[in-house]
Amino acid sequence: MTAPDELTTDTVVGVLLAPGFEEVEALAVVDALFRAGVRTDLISVEGSTEVKSSHGIRVGADLALDEADLTSYEVLFLPGGMPGTTNLAAHPVIGAEIDRRVHADLPIAAICAAPSILAERGHLHARQATANPGFMNTLEKAGAHTLLTPVVVDGNIFTSRGAGTALDLGIALVAFLRGETEAEKVATALVYR
Numbered sequence: 290m291t292a293p294d295e296l297t298t299d300t301v302v303g304v305l306l307a308p309g310f311e312e313v314e315a316l317a318v319v320d321a322l323f324r325a326g327v328r329t330d331l332i333s334v335e336g337s338t339e340v341k342s343s344h345g346i347r348v349g350a351d352l353a354l355d356e357a358d359l360t361s362y363e364v365l366f367l368p369g370g371m372p373g374t375t376n377l378a379a380h381p382v383i384g385a386e387i388d389r390r391v392h393a394d395l396p397i398a399a400i401c402a403a404p405s406i407l408a409e410r411g412h413l414h415a416r417q418a419t420a421n422p423g424f425m426n427t428l429e430k431a432g433a434h435t436l437l438t439p440v441v442v443d444g445n446i447f448t449s450r451g452a453g454t455a456l457d458l459g460i461a462l463v464a465f466l467r468g469e470t471e472a473e474k475v476a477t478a479l480v481y482r
Contacts, residue, residue: 297326300466303362306350307334307377311370312342313452314400318366321459324475325467329366332357334380343370359386364462369401369421369451378406387412391446396465398447400458407446408433416443421451456481 302322304315319329333340333350340348359365365386367377377383384406390397391412399407404420405427407413414432419425419441428435439454440447440461447465449458456479464472476482 295326296328297471298467300327300363301361302327302329302364302366302462302466303357303359304329304331304366304368305334305354305377305383306331306340306348306368307373307380308341309343309370309376310340310368310373311401311452312344312346312348314370314449314455314458315342315366315368316348317452317455318368318398318400318459318462321456321463321475321479322466324478325463325471327463327466330357330362332359334377334383343373354380354382359383360389363466364396364398364447365390366462367397367399367403367406369399369403371402374402374406377403378409384410394445396445396447398449398458398462400449400455401451404428404448407448412446413448416446417441418443418446418448419450420448 331350334354338350401421402424405424408428408431418433419436425435439457440449460472463475
């Protein structure tokens, strides 16, 4: 599996990669987690472990969905991108795990178009959330209180706006998993703002 040279926790994050995912959104978050010593598994939702991004970049996943136990991950992360988001939303195994996680109050993160999956499944009603500008209407129609901040955390649901806010989301997840001090270290190492 994908692991930083020095693990600092037993926590593992699952990153779901569907064909057409936005590579910056996925990999910037993974980079921040790696810098904090958090293992991530890149999980291809298709049979092959090679996944083609929305911009035609081929990324090697660690395992295919049928090899992964989605219930074992501390956080499940849904990168956006098109048609990546549509491909994630169409997958029944992923939909069932999203529902289970939200009902069990387990952490889930989504960025760009991917928060629309949570909205369309009814999980953002009366919650604060954000998304790519082109998907804010979907969240609002589903009853979410939308915000324009880079990252919105409501309970254990993390949402973020897009590729330009991917490091914000990564740092927010580091703070959640490892604490504010570690998040500050990662931000400093990234020369973040």
